[in-house]
Each structure stands twice: as C-alpha cells, then as structure tokens.
Amino acid sequence: MSNSKTLHVVIFGIGNVGSTLINQIQAAKTQLQLQQQLNIQIPVVTNSKLAFYNEFGLANSWQCDFENASIPYKIEDILAFVKKHHFQNLVAIDATACKNFVQNYIPLIENGFHIVSANKVANTLSFEFYEQLRLTLKKHQKSFLYETNVGAGLPVIETIKRLYDSGEQIQRIRGVFSGSLSYIFNEFSSESVSFSDILKQASHLGLTEPDAREDLSGNDVARKLLILARELRIKTELHDVLVESLVPKKLNGKTTVHQFKSRSKELDLPFQKRKQNLLENQVLRYVGELDVVNKKLEVKLISEEKNSAIGQLKGADSVFEIYSESYQEFPLVIQGAGAGKSVTARGLFSDIVKLSNSLN
Numbered sequence: 001m002s003n004s005k006t007l008h009v010v011i012f013g014i015g016n017v018g019s020t021l022i023n024q025i026q027a028a029k030t031q032l033q034l035q036q037q038l039n040i041q042i043p044v045v046t047n048s049k050l051a052f053y054n055e056f057g058l059a060n061s062w063q064c065d066f067e068n069a070s071i072p073y074k075i076e077d078i079l080a081f082v083k084k085h086h087f088q089n090l091v092a093i094d095a096t097a098c099k100n101f102v103q104n105y106i107p108l109i110e111n112g113f114h115i116v117s118a119n120k121v122a123n124t125l126s127f128e129f130y131e132q133l134r135l136t137l138k139k140h141q142k143s144f145l146y147e148t149n150v151g152a153g154l155p156v157i158e159t160i161k162r163l164y165d166s167g168e169q170i171q172r173i174r175g176v177f178s179g180s181l182s183y184i185f186n187e188f189s190s191e192s193v194s195f196s197d198i199l200k201q202a203s204h205l206g207l208t209e210p211d212a213r214e215d216l217s218g219n220d221v222a223r224k225l226l227i228l229a230r231e232l233r234i235k236t237e238l239h240d241v242l243v244e245s246l247v248p249k250k251l252n253g254k255t256t257v258h259q260f261k262s263r264s265k266e267l268d269l270p271f272q273k274r275k276q277n278l279l280e281n282q283v284l285r286y287v288g289e290l291d292v293v294n295k296k297l298e299v300k301l302i303s304e305e306k307n308s309a310i311g312q313l314k315g316a317d318s319v320f321e322i323y324s325e326s327y328q329e330f331p332l333v334i335q336g337a338g339a340g341k342s343v344t345a346r347g348l349f350s351d352i353v354k355l356s357n358s359l360n
C-alpha cells in the first residue's frame, strides 16, 4: 500500500512570490515524492482577476497556459471546482498583498481549506477579526501558517512561539524588521546615489511591497511588530503602533502608485538632508522595537553607529534581537535576508511541508 500523501494547493497571487513558489514546487517534485512521499498538486492559480484551472495540476509551461487559458473568476467558482473534483488536503496560498482578499479566508476554511499566507493583512486587522479567524480554524480543524509575515524566510515567528510556549518571558524585540528598508538605507548610507534611484532598485529586485509606500510609511514594519506582539498575547491594534512615516503628506495615499513612482524624485532632497546631518561614524537605519513589558510598539528612522550590529547590516538583511529571561545581556539574534521573492517563496514552501506533516 502506498503511503504517498497528496496536497491540493490553490495559489492566489502569481507576482514575485507566488510565481517563484510555483517554480520551486515544480522543481522539487521528484525529491518530495522520493524523500517524503509527498505529492503537491496545483490545480488552480489566480491573479486579481483571472484564474487558470487544471484538475491534473500545473505543467511546467504554467505561465504560457495562464496567459492563453485563464478566465475571470469569483471565489465561489474555485470552491465549486475543488468540490466537483473531490480534492482532499486543500491548501490556499495567499501570495497577494490585497486587503480585501483576506475576507475570503473564512469561506475558504469553511469549505475545507488550510491557509498559508505571506500577506500580513489577516493578522493585522482588528483583534476581533484575529480571534474570529482562529475560532473558525478551530471549529473546522484547519491550520493557518504565516511564518513569512515576519522576516520572509527567517524562522522568527516559530522561534518566538517556541520561547513563549515554553514559558520564557520575552522582554523586548528590537531590530531592522524590513528587508526593503534595510536594503534602501544600507545602500543609501554607503553609496553616492539618490534616494529615488535606490528605491527603484529595491522595487526591481522585488524587495518592496507592490506599493512601496507600505514600506516607506512604516506600515509594513508596524504590521510585523503587531504580529509578533499578538503572538505574545498582547491585545493591541495597528493604530497603537507609534510610527514615523517617511512618506511626505503630498505623496500619501491620495496619490496613485503610478503618480507616486513618477514623483519619487521629490524624496531625494529630504533624505539627502538627513544623510548630511549624520556624524562620520553613523548610518541611517529604520528600526522597530516591541517593548513587551510596557506593551509599547514603535518604528522609526534612527542614526546608528556604523560599528553596531544594526549599523553593519548589508544587502536586504533583517535582524531581530530577542531579549528575554534567558537572553538578557546578549540577545538571541536572528539575521538574514528579510525580503526577496526566493527566500519568501521558500518560506511559504516550508510552511506547506510543515502543514503536510500534520495531515493524514
């Protein structure tokens, strides 16, 4: 008798992260089958408007297939499709950055899906929604994994959870939580390049959010702090986070993404001034701090000594310093690429495999 297990994975969002995930899964098929007797089938992939269906799973030519044969969809069409084919072990991947998409989580769970998400929105809406989602998961015995919400492929949430579940008192988590802002300020502090050019590079590298103002406004980092705070059972909301936004009012949400991009040169002068104000041994860093004891969450741009751990960061590295009962003087440190399509897709893949281990 075969012990092989099949997962049916529906991928919502086939941009940087979603499409890399599909390619990673396709490339690992043989290895997964041989080493873990795991078969991951992807019968549906979607972007915001179109879905491509193949009940036998995607072929390696999936991008062409999507271009040629995708059709407009509603979430109900996908629910009907998986029901018609009696698919078991259903997993919905949220690789969108969409605020509305998370309203589909509860119907998906009620229709048999586990959720694996890179999108931080579901964990950062009201605490009421946060709890309702967890109650629904419990009722339907489904899982929700979101390791990539904080630190992309880095094991940040898992580490915090393990410490907390084993009774460790976590006092403070401080660091550079954003891979894109890390890249931007590492490059900007050390190179003679304009701020807008570096922002453009970060976006081309797939490091920023689809709307880079999510990063520059501090909102994305605030979401990460809130997610960690809630893991530690702190009942708090996104608006409780003290945030220093780097987006000037004239370029805020009333401007479209396209307008913001075409006017990004307006950011150059203010950032050049901040750079000029630095002392010789300082660099700019955008940091987050979760003070667990005082339940205070704050994100801001600081001038940091070049020689400190945070000052020495390179590339798109994030760093999380966890101070706790057992790590008082010298924190537990998690460091590595905090953004990028490849590490993030691998983080989602790892959540899928983790989920498969908990299924029959």
Ligand SMILES: NC(=O)C1=CN([C@@H]2O[C@H](COP(=O)(O)OP(=O)(O)OC[C@H]3O[C@@H](n4cnc5c(N)ncnc54)[C@H](O)[C@@H]3O)[C@@H](O)[C@H]2O)C=CC1
Binding pocket: 012, 013, 014, 015, 016, 017, 018, 046, 047, 048, 049, 094, 095, 096, 097, 098, 100, 101, 118, 119, 120, 148, 149, 151, 152, 179, 206, 207, 208, 209, 210, 338, 339, 340, 341, 344
């Ligand atoms: N890029 C990175 O380094 C990291 C990204 N993430 C998260 O991963 C998610 C995806 O990021 P990227 O791939 O970089 O963005 P992207 O902009 O490249 O791709 C987003 C995709 O979602 C689709 N989409 C938008 N609304 C949708 C909807 N309602 N239903 C279905 N599809 C929809 C878009 O059509 C696009 O295909 C975001 O939530 C981001 O915060 C998390 C960690 C790191």
Ligand SMILES: N[C@@H](CC=O)C(=O)O
Binding pocket: 148, 149, 151, 152, 177, 178, 179, 180, 181, 207, 208, 209, 215, 220, 338, 339, 340
């Ligand atoms: N924009 C985010 C991407 C991952 O969440 C970041 O820069 O960290």
